Amino acid sequence: MVLVRYNPWQELNALERHINGLFGDTRVPSARSEKGFIRVPAAELHETNDAIHLKLELPGLEAKDLDIQVTQDAVHISGERKSETKTQDNGITKSEFYYGKFQRVIPLSARVQNTNVTADYKDGILNLTLPKSEEEKNKVVKVNLEQPAA
Template identity: 80%
Template sequence: MLVRYNPWQELNAIQRQINSLFEDTRVPSTAFEKGLVRVPAAELQETEDAIHLKLELPGIEAKDLDIQVTEKAVYVSGERKSENKTEDKGVTKTEFHYGKFQRVIPLPAPIQNTNVTADYKDGILNLTLPKTEQAKNKVVKVNLEQPAA
Protein backbone atom coordinates (compact mmCIF):
# COMPACT_ATOMS: atom_id res chain seq x y z
CA MET A 1 0.00 0.00 0.00
CA LEU A 2 1.40 3.41 -1.02
CA VAL A 3 0.56 6.53 1.04
CA ARG A 4 1.23 10.00 -0.30
CA TYR A 5 3.18 12.25 2.13
CA ASN A 6 1.76 15.73 2.62
CA PRO A 7 4.28 18.06 4.39
CA TRP A 8 1.65 20.82 4.66
CA GLN A 9 -0.43 18.68 6.97
CA GLU A 10 2.33 18.81 9.63
CA LEU A 11 2.60 22.60 9.27
CA ASN A 12 -1.16 22.92 9.72
CA ALA A 13 -0.95 20.90 12.94
CA ILE A 14 1.82 23.16 14.26
CA GLN A 15 -0.19 26.26 13.32
CA ARG A 16 -3.21 24.91 15.24
CA GLN A 17 -1.03 24.34 18.33
CA ILE A 18 0.35 27.88 18.16
CA ASN A 19 -3.15 29.32 17.77
CA SER A 20 -4.37 27.35 20.78
CA LEU A 21 -1.61 28.93 22.90
CA PHE A 22 -2.87 32.42 22.06
CA GLU A 23 -6.49 31.46 22.67
CA ASP A 24 -5.74 30.33 26.23
CA THR A 25 -7.61 32.57 28.68
CA ARG A 26 -5.28 32.02 31.62
CA VAL A 27 -2.75 34.70 32.56
CA PRO A 28 0.71 33.51 31.47
CA SER A 29 2.04 33.67 35.03
CA THR A 30 2.66 29.92 35.17
CA ALA A 31 5.74 30.32 32.96
CA PHE A 32 7.26 32.69 35.53
CA GLU A 33 6.44 30.38 38.43
CA LYS A 34 8.51 27.65 36.79
CA GLY A 35 11.71 29.67 37.05
CA LEU A 36 11.62 31.66 33.83
CA VAL A 37 12.24 35.25 34.87
CA ARG A 38 12.30 38.18 32.49
CA VAL A 39 15.27 40.46 32.87
CA PRO A 40 15.67 43.95 31.45
CA ALA A 41 17.29 44.26 28.04
CA ALA A 42 20.74 45.86 28.13
CA GLU A 43 22.97 47.73 25.70
CA LEU A 44 26.66 48.18 26.47
CA GLN A 45 29.00 50.59 24.68
CA GLU A 46 32.68 50.88 25.54
CA THR A 47 34.69 54.00 24.74
CA GLU A 48 38.29 54.83 25.62
CA ASP A 49 37.30 56.57 28.88
CA ALA A 50 34.09 54.88 30.01
CA ILE A 51 31.54 52.13 29.65
CA HIS A 52 28.00 53.25 28.87
CA LEU A 53 25.26 50.89 29.99
CA LYS A 54 21.64 51.35 28.97
CA LEU A 55 18.84 49.25 30.51
CA GLU A 56 15.23 49.07 29.37
CA LEU A 57 12.93 49.21 32.43
CA PRO A 58 9.46 50.29 31.25
CA GLY A 59 6.75 50.76 33.85
CA ILE A 60 9.13 50.75 36.80
CA GLU A 61 9.47 53.74 39.10
CA ALA A 62 12.94 54.87 40.19
CA LYS A 63 12.07 54.20 43.84
CA ASP A 64 11.50 50.51 42.96
CA LEU A 65 15.03 50.06 41.54
CA ASP A 66 18.19 48.98 43.36
CA ILE A 67 21.46 49.58 41.47
CA GLN A 68 24.79 48.45 42.87
CA VAL A 69 28.12 48.84 41.06
CA THR A 70 31.42 47.12 41.76
CA GLU A 71 34.64 47.61 39.79
CA LYS A 72 33.75 44.58 37.64
CA ALA A 73 29.94 44.37 37.42
CA VAL A 74 26.59 46.14 37.68
CA TYR A 75 23.79 44.59 39.73
CA VAL A 76 20.25 45.80 39.02
CA SER A 77 17.15 44.59 40.80
CA GLY A 78 13.67 45.92 41.08
CA GLU A 79 9.99 45.26 41.05
CA ARG A 80 7.26 46.08 38.59
CA LYS A 81 4.11 46.42 40.65
CA SER A 82 0.71 45.58 39.23
CA GLU A 83 -2.10 48.10 39.28
CA ASN A 84 -5.08 46.86 41.25
CA LYS A 85 -8.29 48.08 39.66
CA THR A 86 -11.40 47.10 41.55
CA GLU A 87 -14.03 49.13 39.70
CA ASP A 88 -14.03 46.75 36.70
CA LYS A 89 -15.04 43.13 37.30
CA GLY A 90 -14.28 41.92 33.75
CA VAL A 91 -11.74 39.39 32.53
CA THR A 92 -8.17 40.62 32.12
CA LYS A 93 -5.68 39.05 29.72
CA THR A 94 -2.12 40.24 30.12
CA GLU A 95 1.32 39.55 28.75
CA PHE A 96 2.92 42.05 31.13
CA HIS A 97 5.32 40.66 33.70
CA TYR A 98 4.76 41.87 37.23
CA GLY A 99 7.05 41.07 40.09
CA LYS A 100 10.69 41.13 41.06
CA PHE A 101 13.67 40.80 38.75
CA GLN A 102 17.43 40.96 39.03
CA ARG A 103 20.32 41.03 36.61
CA VAL A 104 24.10 41.07 36.99
CA ILE A 105 26.03 42.53 34.05
CA PRO A 106 29.78 41.82 33.99
CA LEU A 107 31.85 44.73 32.69
CA PRO A 108 34.59 44.35 30.04
CA ALA A 109 37.04 46.61 31.96
CA PRO A 110 37.50 47.73 35.56
CA ILE A 111 35.67 50.95 36.42
CA GLN A 112 35.76 53.64 39.10
CA ASN A 113 32.58 52.62 40.89
CA THR A 114 32.67 55.74 43.09
CA ASN A 115 32.25 58.06 40.05
CA VAL A 116 29.27 56.44 38.32
CA THR A 117 26.56 58.76 36.98
CA ALA A 118 22.98 57.68 36.32
CA ASP A 119 20.04 59.08 34.39
CA TYR A 120 16.56 57.50 34.42
CA LYS A 121 13.96 58.82 32.01
CA ASP A 122 11.00 57.27 30.15
CA GLY A 123 11.83 53.78 31.41
CA ILE A 124 15.45 53.88 30.19
CA LEU A 125 18.30 53.77 32.70
CA ASN A 126 21.61 55.21 31.44
CA LEU A 127 24.73 54.56 33.48
CA THR A 128 28.11 56.13 32.69
CA LEU A 129 30.83 54.03 34.25
CA PRO A 130 34.25 55.74 34.03
CA LYS A 131 37.18 53.38 33.54
CA THR A 132 40.06 53.18 36.00
CA GLU A 133 43.30 54.88 34.96
CA GLN A 134 44.93 51.45 34.52
CA ALA A 135 42.14 50.37 32.15
CA LYS A 136 42.39 53.63 30.15
CA ASN A 137 46.16 53.39 29.72
CA LYS A 138 46.32 49.69 29.08
CA VAL A 139 48.61 49.33 26.07
CA VAL A 140 49.93 45.97 25.00
CA LYS A 141 53.14 45.80 22.95
CA VAL A 142 53.05 43.21 20.21
CA ASN A 143 56.37 41.50 19.53
CA LEU A 144 56.89 40.93 15.82
CA GLU A 145 60.37 39.38 16.08
CA GLN A 146 60.71 36.09 14.23
CA PRO A 147 61.93 33.15 16.30
CA ALA A 148 65.48 31.98 15.50
CA ALA A 149 65.41 29.07 13.07
Protein backbone atom coordinates in the same frame (compact mmCIF):
# COMPACT_ATOMS: atom_id res chain seq x y z
CA MET B 1 -11.37 2.71 3.97
CA VAL B 2 -10.29 6.26 3.14
CA LEU B 3 -6.77 6.98 1.97
CA VAL B 4 -5.22 10.22 3.23
CA ARG B 5 -2.13 11.63 1.58
CA TYR B 6 0.71 12.06 4.09
CA ASN B 7 2.45 15.43 4.01
CA PRO B 8 5.61 15.52 6.17
CA TRP B 9 5.93 19.29 5.71
CA GLN B 10 2.66 19.80 7.56
CA GLU B 11 4.21 18.35 10.73
CA LEU B 12 7.27 20.58 10.36
CA ASN B 13 5.04 23.62 9.93
CA ALA B 14 3.15 22.69 13.10
CA LEU B 15 6.45 22.27 14.97
CA GLU B 16 7.67 25.65 13.72
CA ARG B 17 4.44 27.35 14.90
CA HIS B 18 4.81 25.69 18.29
CA ILE B 19 8.44 26.80 18.69
CA ASN B 20 7.59 30.33 17.54
CA GLY B 21 4.85 30.40 20.17
CA LEU B 22 7.33 29.44 22.89
CA PHE B 23 9.88 32.04 21.86
CA GLY B 24 7.56 34.64 20.39
CA ASP B 25 8.41 37.33 22.92
CA THR B 26 12.14 37.57 22.24
CA ARG B 27 12.25 41.35 22.51
CA VAL B 28 12.62 41.13 26.29
CA PRO B 29 15.24 38.70 27.59
CA SER B 30 14.21 36.05 30.06
CA ALA B 31 15.99 34.16 32.79
CA ARG B 32 15.14 30.69 34.00
CA SER B 33 14.03 30.20 37.60
CA GLU B 34 12.31 27.46 39.56
CA LYS B 35 8.95 29.11 38.79
CA GLY B 36 9.54 29.22 35.03
CA PHE B 37 10.71 32.19 33.02
CA ILE B 38 10.99 35.67 34.48
CA ARG B 39 11.65 38.76 32.43
CA VAL B 40 14.74 40.84 32.98
CA PRO B 41 15.39 44.31 31.59
CA ALA B 42 16.96 44.56 28.16
CA ALA B 43 20.45 46.10 28.19
CA GLU B 44 22.76 47.85 25.76
CA LEU B 45 26.49 48.33 26.40
CA HIS B 46 28.69 50.84 24.59
CA GLU B 47 32.39 51.05 25.42
CA THR B 48 34.64 54.04 24.74
CA ASN B 49 38.28 54.65 25.69
CA ASP B 50 37.27 56.37 28.93
CA ALA B 51 34.03 54.70 30.04
CA ILE B 52 31.42 52.01 29.61
CA HIS B 53 27.90 53.28 28.93
CA LEU B 54 25.09 50.98 30.01
CA LYS B 55 21.51 51.59 28.95
CA LEU B 56 18.66 49.58 30.50
CA GLU B 57 15.03 49.47 29.48
CA LEU B 58 12.83 49.65 32.60
CA PRO B 59 9.38 50.86 31.52
CA GLY B 60 6.77 51.44 34.16
CA LEU B 61 9.21 51.51 37.08
CA GLU B 62 9.95 54.39 39.37
CA ALA B 63 13.47 55.14 40.57
CA LYS B 64 12.51 54.19 44.13
CA ASP B 65 11.68 50.64 42.95
CA LEU B 66 15.24 50.04 41.66
CA ASP B 67 18.35 48.84 43.47
CA ILE B 68 21.59 49.37 41.51
CA GLN B 69 24.95 48.20 42.80
CA VAL B 70 28.20 48.58 40.87
CA THR B 71 31.36 46.64 41.58
CA GLN B 72 34.61 47.06 39.68
CA ASP B 73 33.66 44.35 37.19
CA ALA B 74 29.84 44.04 37.19
CA VAL B 75 26.55 45.89 37.56
CA HIS B 76 23.82 44.33 39.74
CA ILE B 77 20.27 45.55 39.11
CA SER B 78 17.18 44.44 40.95
CA GLY B 79 13.73 45.84 41.31
CA GLU B 80 10.06 45.12 41.43
CA ARG B 81 7.20 46.06 39.17
CA LYS B 82 4.14 46.15 41.39
CA SER B 83 0.80 45.15 39.95
CA GLU B 84 -2.02 47.62 39.90
CA THR B 85 -5.25 46.31 41.31
CA LYS B 86 -8.19 47.36 39.20
CA THR B 87 -11.77 46.48 39.87
CA GLN B 88 -14.03 45.97 36.92
CA ASP B 89 -17.68 45.09 37.10
CA ASN B 90 -17.93 43.40 33.72
CA GLY B 91 -15.48 42.02 31.21
CA ILE B 92 -12.27 40.07 31.14
CA THR B 93 -8.79 41.51 31.37
CA LYS B 94 -5.89 39.83 29.59
CA SER B 95 -2.50 41.22 30.48
CA GLU B 96 0.92 40.58 28.95
CA PHE B 97 2.61 42.83 31.50
CA TYR B 98 5.08 41.21 33.85
CA TYR B 99 4.68 42.01 37.51
CA GLY B 100 7.06 40.93 40.21
CA LYS B 101 10.70 41.02 41.21
CA PHE B 102 13.59 40.81 38.81
CA GLN B 103 17.34 40.72 39.13
CA ARG B 104 20.13 40.94 36.57
CA VAL B 105 23.92 40.91 36.79
CA ILE B 106 25.78 42.41 33.83
CA PRO B 107 29.50 41.59 33.70
CA LEU B 108 31.73 44.39 32.44
CA SER B 109 34.55 43.97 29.94
CA ALA B 110 36.88 46.32 31.85
CA ARG B 111 37.37 47.37 35.45
CA VAL B 112 35.56 50.58 36.36
CA GLN B 113 35.78 53.21 39.07
CA ASN B 114 32.62 52.24 40.88
CA THR B 115 32.81 55.32 43.13
CA ASN B 116 32.40 57.71 40.14
CA VAL B 117 29.37 56.21 38.41
CA THR B 118 26.75 58.65 37.14
CA ALA B 119 23.12 57.71 36.48
CA ASP B 120 20.23 59.24 34.59
CA TYR B 121 16.71 57.77 34.66
CA LYS B 122 14.09 59.23 32.35
CA ASP B 123 11.04 57.80 30.56
CA GLY B 124 11.82 54.24 31.66
CA ILE B 125 15.40 54.30 30.35
CA LEU B 126 18.29 54.07 32.81
CA ASN B 127 21.64 55.37 31.55
CA LEU B 128 24.73 54.56 33.59
CA THR B 129 28.14 56.01 32.80
CA LEU B 130 30.84 53.81 34.29
CA PRO B 131 34.27 55.48 34.05
CA LYS B 132 37.12 53.05 33.48
CA SER B 133 39.84 52.77 36.10
CA GLU B 134 43.13 54.46 35.30
CA GLU B 135 44.88 51.11 34.85
CA GLU B 136 42.36 50.13 32.15
CA LYS B 137 42.58 53.46 30.32
CA ASN B 138 46.36 53.36 30.17
CA LYS B 139 46.65 49.67 29.34
CA VAL B 140 48.76 49.35 26.21
CA VAL B 141 50.13 46.03 25.05
CA LYS B 142 53.18 45.99 22.80
CA VAL B 143 53.28 43.21 20.25
CA ASN B 144 56.73 42.11 19.07
CA LEU B 145 56.99 40.69 15.60
CA GLU B 146 59.99 38.54 15.08
CA GLN B 147 61.53 38.33 11.66
CA PRO B 148 61.77 34.77 10.37
CA ALA B 149 65.30 33.36 10.31
CA ALA B 150 66.76 33.28 6.82
